[in-house]
Amino acid sequence: METINAVAALAALAQENRLEIFRLLVQAGPEGMAAGQVAEQLGLAPNTLTFHFDRLRFAGLVTVRRDGRSMIYAARFSAMNELVAFLTENCCQGAPEQCAPAAVCKPKGVAHEAVSRARRR
Amino acid sequence: METINAVAALAALAQENRLEIFRLLVQAGPEGMAAGQVAEQLGLAPNTLTFHFDRLRFAGLVTVRRDGRSMIYAARFSAMNELVAFLTENCCQGAPEQCAPAAVCKPKGVAHEAVSRARRR
């Protein structure tokens, strides 16, 4: 992961509403959630939610697909793991044995997800 | 970790220069680095650097101590691990077995560092 991408991801998460949105999606798992469900759970206006979803999407943190009238958003776990790996890269110059980058959340079926899927609509 | 603290930490890291500063400190390990060394390696003006260090410090991501004329900044690994744990909390409702929060960087001697040390000068 490049610094610029990490900054984008961190900036996307550095906002109370977006962080809660993302955590909700992380908890929802690879299936994702409809925008309306998220709006209901967090009490956000639909246009505000769209704004935040866009941020998360451009940062590569979520994907979207349409299901009837609803848009289903899902966390992109590979991006989250890459971000964590980037933060801890070469930690302590690798000196202490306990210090090693590691993926923290790998739900089945998304571990090797293609990056090109990140920004699709 | 509370949402508000996570947002503060993420916001602190969501800036190119600060992210590089933090990564430098993570790589430096618990010993830390003098502000001047960081300034030299990243080519930042001293006042700008102070501004960014303050951000990182208020977010609980780094600590400082004085050593002669120099200020030695060090990454607070426990904060980093808490942040990662917060992001991945209850991932996929705990369903997939591979999905579990985990500390990613635990250099010796700082694993159980007291939180009260986070904001000292």
Next chain:
DNA sequence: TCCACATTTCAACGAATATGGAAATGTCTT
């Protein structure tokens, strides 16, 4: 087609952020 529903787009506003220059503070050496 007409209507209801789900979400997005557009325009506008106040608040927060990053950076620069100049001056001040604290520390060491002589």
Next chain:
DNA sequence: AAGACATTTCCATATTCGTTGAAATGTGGA
């Protein structure tokens, strides 16, 4: 005490960000 060095504080400025309201788009059912 004086000067050099390391870092911090203060002030000003241009840019970015989050939210709101109103209107538009796309989808499914009667």
